[in-house]
Amino acid sequence: MSIPWKEYQEEAASLFRSLGLDANTDITVKGVRTNHDIDVLVKSQHVGFEITWLVECKYWKTRVSKLHVLALREIVSDVGADRGIILSEAGFQSGAIEAAHLTNVQVTSLAEISTSARNDIFSMRLRELFDRIEDCNDRYWNIPKKMRIEYGLRPDVGAIGYSGNHMIDLCRDLLSRAFRGVYPFNTEAIMALLIPSFQTVFNSPNEVVDAVEPLVSELEQKLVAYEAGNQA
Incomplete structure (x- = not known):
């Protein structure tokens, strides 16, 4: 998939919007300790439950490392978000996958998140x-x-x-x-x-x-x- 990083970010936001969620790109969110620049901020629009997902778009040619997962985990904790998501089409190093395992940070691709997020949304509904x-x-x-x-x-x-x-x-x-x-x-x-x-x-x-x-x-x-x- 050869599209510029910005288009990758917008495609991610469009995917979440197609699931009935509010998704905005290039958002600064306030945490307990500091402010954070987020590629895509996702929030629910449905009465009865509220979600906040922080999405980082890594449109790189190399696999994402453990350090980026750990960094997003800290941001998710500081903001009090429900989930952090790192999107990458090049994949993730083994350390990154291990660092995300059994946490509220998900490492995935656009194709994979399309299915998993859809299932999560309908489960909540x-x-x-x-x-x-x-x-x-x-x-x-x-x-x-x-x-x-x-x-x-x-x-x-x-x-x-x-x-x-x-x-x-x-x-x-x-x-x-x-x-x-x-x-x-x-x-x-x-x-x-x-x-x-x-x-x-x-x-x-x-x-x-x-x-x-x-x-x-x-x-x-x-x-x-x-x-x-x-x-x-």
Whole structure:
């Protein structure tokens, strides 16, 4: 890959943006001890979790050494970032790989980070959705049955309609299967069969996220409507 270093840096930033993250190049970040110039600063844009990744782009013809890994580890610690990433297409010396092992500094290439970062992001989004649906469950069952019917959180006895309880069961089913990481899988939740055109076979974490996110958001909106109308 023969592109100038600056283009390599911009390509890295574009990759993170394609994953739904905020990525900016040539950023100075403030640490506890001093300021640090970072090639690419990556932050999350998703509600429910926050990440900060510091990315160093080593567009060199030689392999990256241990010293550069140790230096980035210090910067990550000083800034309080979640992860440091060193990108290199020429590879890494054995000492660099050893220095990064079992730490929050990752040594990788653009092609490799495309897969690993994507998996990390969707794993975090699955955990976020799980936390949100469990919060919905607690809020839902704290509402009297009569009020759940009045606010469209469940149908009246003998009627057919929206059911927050069934939505929670559907989301839990999809998320629990996604956490197992075995694809493809087929949901057997009753509610999935009652939602027009709802996907029942899932081939990847992003398909689960895309299906569960609107269900959780809809339930949250209904719960907020009840809470807003019944403030003490």
